[in-house]
Amino acid sequence: MKTLVIVAHPNLEQSKVNRTWMNRLQQEENISVHNLYAHYPTFEIDVEKEQQLLLEHDRIILQFPFYWYSSPALLKQWQDWVLTYGWAYGSRGTKLRGKELMLVISTGGPETAYQAGGYNHFSMSELIKPFQATANLTGMRFLPSFTKHGVRLLTIEHIRESAEELVRHLKNNY
Template sequence: MARVLILFAHPALHRSRINVALLEAVQGMEGVTFRDLYEEYPNLHIDFETEQELLLEHDVIVWQHPFYWYSAPAILKEWLDVVLEYGFAYGEGGTRLAGKKVMSALTTGGPADAYQRGGYNHYTVKELLAPFDQTARLCGMEYLDPFVIQGVRQLTDEQVRECAAAYRTRIEELRRLV
């Protein structure tokens, strides 16, 4: 079974019932390591050596976050900049992550129809995630189809529970990838 590392980045978790539900759905799963980057690094001083070791210990990496301004919260961008360094993740000798799988798991405030050609945001979520896809490719990793929950502000409590169950199922599927 694959080992899954969930790198979670949400600067205001207390305001996100969907992300709380997603986290609760995967807590305690065998073979799954959960890291709340804002909790680990409240001053944004990321320990790149610890993070690189965690990457090496896992087969699948999940970048879980709200979709802020068509990207990730600041700490995940900082994590990418600091941890995926030349000679480790890419470039000469930088093959340490080759063959690993990576997936974005994100939530959007806007509904699905806002993220399409001709929609409010003009692009699909997958198109807007191109920088994450390219980052994975540069590092020799396989970028998997994202897990996306859209229109989170309009979700009923039952829909939140269904989304959390679907996320747990997706993480279980990732465990079976290797």
């Protein structure tokens, strides 16, 4: 099982959580880490290269900080450009069929905010539905996400622990 982790963070130098997670995952065998903003600072995504990377892996992980209840913009651009008709979907677009998709997300808001009655009103499962729908349309199995809430309040020690939790989450066979 080969895993590709696509990291989408526009400002990794100032990141605490996603940078720690990315560095930790880079130490794992059979996991390739792909830093999207480092490759495409001007959003000029190399579609063929990205499609080739997807073909070479069985499990695709999208790792990002939650921005306006979704992903940072470059990951949306990546979806728009890379997951094309006739390749990822449509009657002959079968290239992703049978692969797995998982989200790894950090949020500023606390866990209690992400529920009915909380200040964000909606749960993570509701807010990430577009990703689940994308997995569905492209024939990918949508795996349980790894989400860490309230990350601004985490100590360095907690962040390191969360990286180990993440590794354990990835090693679970769903």
